[in-house]
Amino acid sequence: xxxxxxxxxxxxxxxxxxxxxxxxxxxxxxxxxxxxxxxxxxxxxxxxxxxxxxxxxxxxxxxxxxxxxxxxxxxxxxxxxxxxxxxxxxxxxxxxxxxxxxxxxxxxx
Amino acid sequence: xxxxxxxxxxxxxxxxxxxxxxxxxxxxxxxxxxxxxxxxxxxxxxxxxxxxxxxxxxxxxxxxxxxxxxxxxxxxxxxxxxxxxxxxxxxxxxxxxxxxxxxxxxxxxxxxxxx
Numbered sequence: 545x546x547x548x549x550x551x552x553x554x555x556x557x558x559x560x561x562x563x564x565x566x567x568x569x570x571x572x573x574x575x576x577x578x579x580x581x582x583x584x585x586x587x588x589x590x591x592x593x594x595x596x597x598x599x600x601x602x603x604x605x606x607x608x609x610x611x612x613x614x615x616x617x618x619x620x621x622x623x624x625x626x627x628x629x630x631x632x633x634x635x636x637x638x639x640x641x642x643x644x645x646x647x648x649x650x651x652x653x
Numbered sequence: 654x655x656x657x658x659x660x661x662x663x664x665x666x667x668x669x670x671x672x673x674x675x676x677x678x679x680x681x682x683x684x685x686x687x688x689x690x691x692x693x694x695x696x697x698x699x700x701x702x703x704x705x706x707x708x709x710x711x712x713x714x715x716x717x718x719x720x721x722x723x724x725x726x727x728x729x730x731x732x733x734x735x736x737x738x739x740x741x742x743x744x745x746x747x748x749x750x751x752x753x754x755x756x757x758x759x760x761x762x763x764x765x766x767x768x
Contacts, residue, residue, distance in 0.1 A: 576755070586761070587760060588696065590756045593756060640709050641757060643688075643695030
């Protein structure tokens with residue numbers, strides 16, 4: 545079983561729509577969680593950290609469910625510029641970040 | 654401030670050769686990690702170095718090695734290159750070892766092609 549699994553998508557949504565997707569992780573000892581965004585052939589860039597109580601950053605909302613070992617990301621009022629691959633990232637207790645394979649989101653005009 | 658810088662940007666090698674990739678972390682960052690990303694997958698952890706010591710290693714063969722210098726820059730070396738080593742190699746730095754809530758900041762990567 546992979547350490548971090550994501551729905552690969554693609555999610556094709558119109559501008560202004562809300563899109564949400566999850567990722568699951570296998571290591572119950574994982575301590576910190578992030579969402580990164582990666583544009584085609586570019587480096588990953590930190591979108592947001594994910595805190596236990598859930599957190600928002602503008603149009604982006606992240607949730608963590610430790611009991612079920614999943615993380616979610618919700619994007620409200622989608623913009624064309626939100627088109628990207630979203631990487632779920634989990635940090636265990638062993639100095640290693642584990643990445644999911646990514647969820648592709650395409651926002652159309 | 655400069656972000657994480659990697660060199661070279663692109664590299665073409667043939668099977669059996671070796672390669673050295675370089676990375677300079679963000680100023681003040683003491684931790685450097687290396688990742689391999691093949692097309693269609695997320696980055697896979699190779700190494701982390703902190704204060705010039707190896708702090709973590711992923712599931713990569715001994716052909717992969719790395720080191721960190723006193724100025725916190727780092728090199729990744731790969732020997733006896735295989736076709737499967739073709740990938741984007743990413744370097745990331747963070748303020749200190751990967752404690753909780755220490756996100757990493759990535760360089761643009763080195764795209765390595767093996768012929």
